Amino acid sequence: AQRVTQPEKLLSVFKGAPVELKCNYSYSGSPELFWYVQYSRQRLQLLLRHISRESIKGFTADLNKGETSFHLKKPFAQEEDSAMYYCSLYNFNKFYFGSGTKLNVKP
Amino acid sequence: KAGVTQTPRYLIKTRGQQVTLSCSPISGHRSVSWYQQTPGQGLQFLFEYFSETQRNKGNFPGRFSGRQFSNSRSEMNVSTLELGDSALYLCASSPHAPGGTGELFFGEGSRLTVL
Numbered sequence: 001a002q003r004v005t006q007p008e009k010l011l012s013v014f015k016g017a018p019v020e021l022k023c024n025y026s027y028s029g030s031p032e033l034f035w036y037v038q039y040s041r042q043r044l045q046l047l048l049r050h051i052s053r054e055s056i057k058g059f060t061a062d063l064n065k066g067e068t069s070f071h072l073k074k075p076f077a078q079e080e081d082s083a084m085y086y087c088s089l090y091n092f093n094k095f096y097f098g099s100g101t102k103l104n105v106k107p
Numbered sequence: 108k109a110g111v112t113q114t115p116r117y118l119i120k121t122r123g124q125q126v127t128l129s130c131s132p133i134s135g136h137r138s139v140s141w142y143q144q145t146p147g148q149g150l151q152f153l154f155e156y157f158s159e160t161q162r163n164k165g166n167f168p169g170r171f172s173g174r175q176f177s178n179s180r181s182e183m184n185v186s187t188l189e190l191g192d193s194a195l196y197l198c199a200s201s202p203h204a205p206g207g208t209g210e211l212f213f214g215e216g217s218r219l220t221v222l
Contacts, residue, residue: 006149043215044150044213086149094155094163094165095211096152097150097152099148
């Protein structure tokens, strides 16, 4: 069964501190992994996808197939990074989302 | 391009009633999927439509149904509403057919409250 787990409901860090939002998944087949973000009063939107191996807004995520993890990282958090983050898995023509982590970056 | 449009944005119903939610995808997008968002549960997949056909379905009871029209607009219906159906219902469109992964473009959602 496909499952996405985000163990932290809330993560609070100070501005300039490193941040890591955890995502673990269980799967069968060949999943693709994504991170979606929802800023206050905005729509849910794609942040990055593992196949692109790109850095968006300073965030990166490495797919670790051995640990079945896709953690989202940023070396220096900014206040504008405060948002709700969802890890997502796409497999067998369906998207599966985690329960989300609220990131609060304090000044 | 206009984004994904969902109507109504807010609605209140009582138990036992039914509700229909509408979603207009981004022009040119033929795939529309629906999600239920609740605190603590995140987003749960309801179903996906492509070319007026339901291609995938999540684990929801038969009270939840949907359809897609020839112009790619989609509706979802919930019959015999229960208190637990209170949630934000999100619609997302994609330019990709099922099986072709790609970015989902979300609407602002329809917030349903069941009293």
